[in-house]
Amino acid sequence: MKTAILKYNAGNTQSVLFALERLGAEAVVTDDPEVLQSADKVIFPGVGEASTAMAYLRERKLDEVLRNLQQPVLGICLGMQLLCRHSEENDTPCIGVFDLEVKKFQSPGGNLLKIPQIGWNNITGLHSVIFEHVPQNAYMYFVHSYYAELGPDTTAIANYVINYSAALQKDNFYAVQFHPEKSADAGQSLIESFLKL
């Protein structure tokens, strides 16, 4: 069983690779379309800025490759946001697997809001097979300034000023806003469940 981790200009690929190694999973970091298409699972990680990342993916037609993958795909953080329709971050059209808008956190009524949200937050309303061994209200590690709205594909909710999508699922596409690779045991069991799909 082989997992491909997408290599691009906005990835914390090393951390994701190490997390898979801790679970004894075989993984490669690649931007080769053929390797991505033939992998059993694909992970689309991300730490960075949306427009630069999308430009990079488009230039290499990797946006098309990702959209058409048939095997289980897991988008993480920016990876999740890029799987949505559009991001407010530099007005960026994204890949569009999830029909959702990605917006920037706004401080309510003039109160100071710390952006990005950095730290551990709990997730609720879990209903996806990747949460099979993750308890309701589990804490996950988040680092982000933009969030995906709630929608029919939402499979977990987090709250930072407002409720937003902590996780999404549609067909073979799974996505999480937090970093399971940095979320201690809870994150590890999520990755384990994904690898077992």
Next chain:
Amino acid sequence: MLTKRIIPCLDIKDGRTVKGINFENIRDAGDPVELGALYAAQGADELVFLDITATNERRKTLHELVTQIAKHINIPFTVGGGIAAVEDVSVLLSAGADKVSVNTAAYRNPQLLNDLSKEFGSQCIVLAIDTRFEDGDWFVYLNGGRVKTDTRTEDWAREAVERGAGEILLTSMNNDGTKQGFALDITGRLSRNLNVPVIASGGAGTMEHFADVFEKAGADAALAASIFHYKEMEIPDLKNYLYQRGVQIRF
């Protein structure tokens, strides 16, 4: 809800932790990976590794160490100490560090903060400030507290955030090592006036000190070293205490 974070800090010299006693569950308190993993298992929310090596071999050993930490530890960690250039950061992040902290080099060359945040994003750039209260205000100190400046801590912190620092790690030299509690006033001033998280450091002695810095000063995270390394306080007990007090904490 977003929780307050408890962050043990490990001082590293030549790839080994400097302080620390042997815990029952680890073989070698000098091994940063083993000690870090123990803290992670006990419920630490993040780790900070501060490299105090002064030799030319520093960069190579630090790079190797960061790779080992990233391989074995499943919570976020920050690496600091002597970071002065974009290339230093690039090497550490690609080895698996989640964040880097900069201090004196950023003060001497503030453009470094703009460059780092543009290249890697603010979320991974922590500005560390050593501060001391004297003559009625808090001032910035450099070079591990050896060099005084005339800059007010609040002014430097505000400028640093404008330039792209994503978090402030504030160490009060007046409080550090005293075990009399964190510097609540300056921590509170920064925490209330900056739109980035503030990590309080220096002075932790009791569990109540942690509750105070979260509740009274509004700190987003609290960092401590000796009380954890010398087992004067255990992280699960601290978190349990904070939970009972009603502080938002991760279990």
